[in-house]
Amino acid sequence: MSDPLGRHGTISRVTSSLPGPLSAAVARLVQTLRPQVGPGTAAGFDEVLRRLSAPLQVAVAGRIKSGKSTLVNALIGRRVAPVGVGECTRLVTRFQYGTVDRIEVVGVDGSRRVLPFDADGMIPAELDVDIETVSHLEAYLTNDVLRELTVIDTPGLGSLDSASVARTEKLLDQVSQDAVAGAEAVLYVFTQTVRADDQETLRAFTAATAGRDAGPVNAIAVLNKADTIPPESVAGSDGDVWRAAAILAGKQAATLRPRVADVLPVIGLLAESAESGAFTSADADALHALAALDEASWQTMLMSADLFTTWECAVPQATRSRLLAKLDLYGIGRAVEAIHAEPGITAGALRRVLLDASGLADVRSKLDGVFRARADGIKAAAALASVTALAAGDPGERRRVHDAIEQLLGRPEAHQLRLLEALTLITANAVTMPEDLAEEVLRVGSSGSVPEQLGLVGRPPHELVAYALERAGWWRSFASFGATPAQSRVAHVVHRAYFLIWQQLRGAGGG
Ligand SMILES: Nc1nc2c(ncn2[C@@H]2O[C@H](COP(=O)(O)OP(=O)(O)OP(=O)(O)O)[C@@H](O)[C@H]2O)c(=O)[nH]1
Ligand SMILES: [Mg+2]
Numbered sequence: 001m002s003d004p005l006g007r008h009g010t011i012s013r014v015t016s017s018l019p020g021p022l023s024a025a026v027a028r029l030v031q032t033l034r035p036q037v038g039p040g041t042a043a044g045f046d047e048v049l050r051r052l053s054a055p056l057q058v059a060v061a062g063r064i065k066s067g068k069s070t071l072v073n074a075l076i077g078r079r080v081a082p083v084g085v086g087e088c089t090r091l092v093t094r095f096q097y098g099t100v101d102r103i104e105v106v107g108v109d110g111s112r113r114v115l116p117f118d119a120d121g122m123i124p125a126e127l128d129v130d131i132e133t134v135s136h137l138e139a140y141l142t143n144d145v146l147r148e149l150t151v152i153d154t155p156g157l158g159s160l161d162s163a164s165v166a167r168t169e170k171l172l173d174q175v176s177q178d179a180v181a182g183a184e185a186v187l188y189v190f191t192q193t194v195r196a197d198d199q200e201t202l203r204a205f206t207a208a209t210a211g212r213d214a215g216p217v218n219a220i221a222v223l224n225k226a227d228t229i230p231p232e233s234v235a236g237s238d239g240d241v242w243r244a245a246a247i248l249a250g251k252q253a254a255t256l257r258p259r260v261a262d263v264l265p266v267i268g269l270l271a272e273s274a275e276s277g278a279f280t281s282a283d284a285d286a287l288h289a290l291a292a293l294d295e296a297s298w299q300t301m302l303m304s305a306d307l308f309t310t311w312e313c314a315v316p317q318a319t320r321s322r323l324l325a326k327l328d329l330y331g332i333g334r335a336v337e338a339i340h341a342e343p344g345i346t347a348g349a350l351r352r353v354l355l356d357a358s359g360l361a362d363v364r365s366k367l368d369g370v371f372r373a374r375a376d377g378i379k380a381a382a383a384l385a386s387v388t389a390l391a392a393g394d395p396g397e398r399r400r401v402h403d404a405i406e407q408l409l410g411r412p413e414a415h416q417l418r419l420l421e422a423l424t425l426i427t428a429n430a431v432t433m434p435e436d437l438a439e440e441v442l443r444v445g446s447s448g449s450v451p452e453q454l455g456l457v458g459r460p461p462h463e464l465v466a467y468a469l470e471r472a473g474w475w476r477s478f479a480s481f482g483a484t485p486a487q488s489r490v491a492h493v494v495h496r497a498y499f500l501i502w503q504q505l506r507g508a509g510g511g
Helices: 021-036 039-052 068-076 144-148 165-174 177-181 196-209 241-256 268-275 281-291 295-301 305-310 317-341 347-358 360-372 375-390 395-409 412-427 435-445 450-454 461-480 485-507
Strands: 056-062 093-097 102-107 112-115 134-141 149-153 185-190 219-223 263-265
Touching: 021 039, 021 375, 021 395, 021 412, 039 375, 056 068, 056 360, 056 375, 068 144, 068 149, 068 185, 068 268, 068 360, 093 144, 144 149, 149 360, 185 360, 219 241, 219 360, 241 263, 263 360, 268 317, 268 347, 268 360, 281 317, 281 347, 295 305, 305 317, 317 347, 347 360, 360 375, 375 395, 375 412, 395 412, 412 435, 412 485, 435 450, 435 485, 450 461, 450 485, 461 485
Parallel strands: 056 149, 056 185, 093 134, 185 219, 219 263
Antiparallel strands: 093 149, 102 112, 102 134
8 A cells, every 4th residue: 555544645746745654644634634723823734744745854064164065065966055265155055956957045035036156056155135135045956866855054053152052043043044944854064073062052953943853863963074183183093094083983973872873974075076076187187196206205295285285396286276175185195095006097986086085975875874764754753843833822723733643643653753752852851761771762763674673683583573572561561660750651652662563573474
């Protein structure tokens, strides 16, 4: 059955483009409720419906100059987001799929004006209008990545000396909350050290975007600019930059979990240059010329960017500056190493080496695994949160929405949404649990694969069945004895999750 959560065809116009059955069920709920609410709430509902059928919206967030726009370009595979300086880096830009490439400047008054790309095909760094009158930019691109993800590039959050959530929210207010309000997932960009207040920023940002907290289901972080980490500063790195980055990323993940699913090291600059066509055969030729230098000169040049550009050598300084801007020292070093290992290497193969060195492939597969694969649940949960918020002002509407949602969540097929809700309560610390139990809830709630949910990957089916049943029983007794009322609500949800898993496994012939 293509529509497992309800009647066929009732909202086929909307469901045809929905990411899955949970979103379809929520869309149906919203449509059923729509005639029963006032015009203001109804308009909000229409927006929720529109968002449900749009691609998953991922905001790229982080501190100022952490490399967010560079990473956006790498992901889209085109240098289109302005990088470095210019007023457009202070604006929210939404990159979405469109059949004709275009940029629109959206005014705070809702007006829209088409803006031409600059000569390099990028969003111009400066607008010829008063920036105060601009809400955000919308870029439509014919691009396969954007068919399934809308990417929202955000201006960097400044340093928050007092870790004040209120200030962060104010900052976001200035840069148009509207444009990021639809974000359903977050890709958080860090550089070398997670400062204590970054956790606050993460919380503030997600609170101000989706109106929900970030968690392992809808947030991923990257440790960007991995190439700039001095490996000697990281114990266990053996002088290797990438190993140092992996170690730091692992530590950050431990600090940030469960607010993010994972922290992955990446070199956004290399990824951008390799993926966007910025790395040219002329660049490859210049690298070949550098590879021919004597070893002593070469080692000296690699010591700093200044030495690299000013040292006497046959390659013109302007060419060296260009390489530095595209690859930085680490990328240049890696490319020259590759040429030494294989003198006949082609420009295409060299680009491949740089792409592999960037770590982008892992980021992409994480995005796929965490966001795309779960877009249905993420979008449905975000929509329910929006609907609840929209109806909160009117007691009658609030009750009707609440009852309808309860009815929906009571159905076995929609239980995943209840689980996502429980997960959010725990990651946001709204309900505290002993650590091992919290871990278990996270495991059950943040994966779509039964063996992963049970923590029994690779085990035989009968073990899975027995374990699901045992844990179902355990959580039921915990819910009744020993749990606080808040814990008990979560425990009932977890109990039912195990029970449904057990039923599903038995149905599949596992027991
Ligand atoms: N070495 C190195 N430089 C990088 C990397 N990623 C980005 N950069 C550089 O960092 C600078 C800032 O990059 P942006 O992408 O503009 O950063 P941003 O976070 O979008 O900045 P704002 O939007 O102004 O907050 C640029 O000069 C990039 O070339 C990286 O992985 N390694
Ligand atoms: Mg930027």
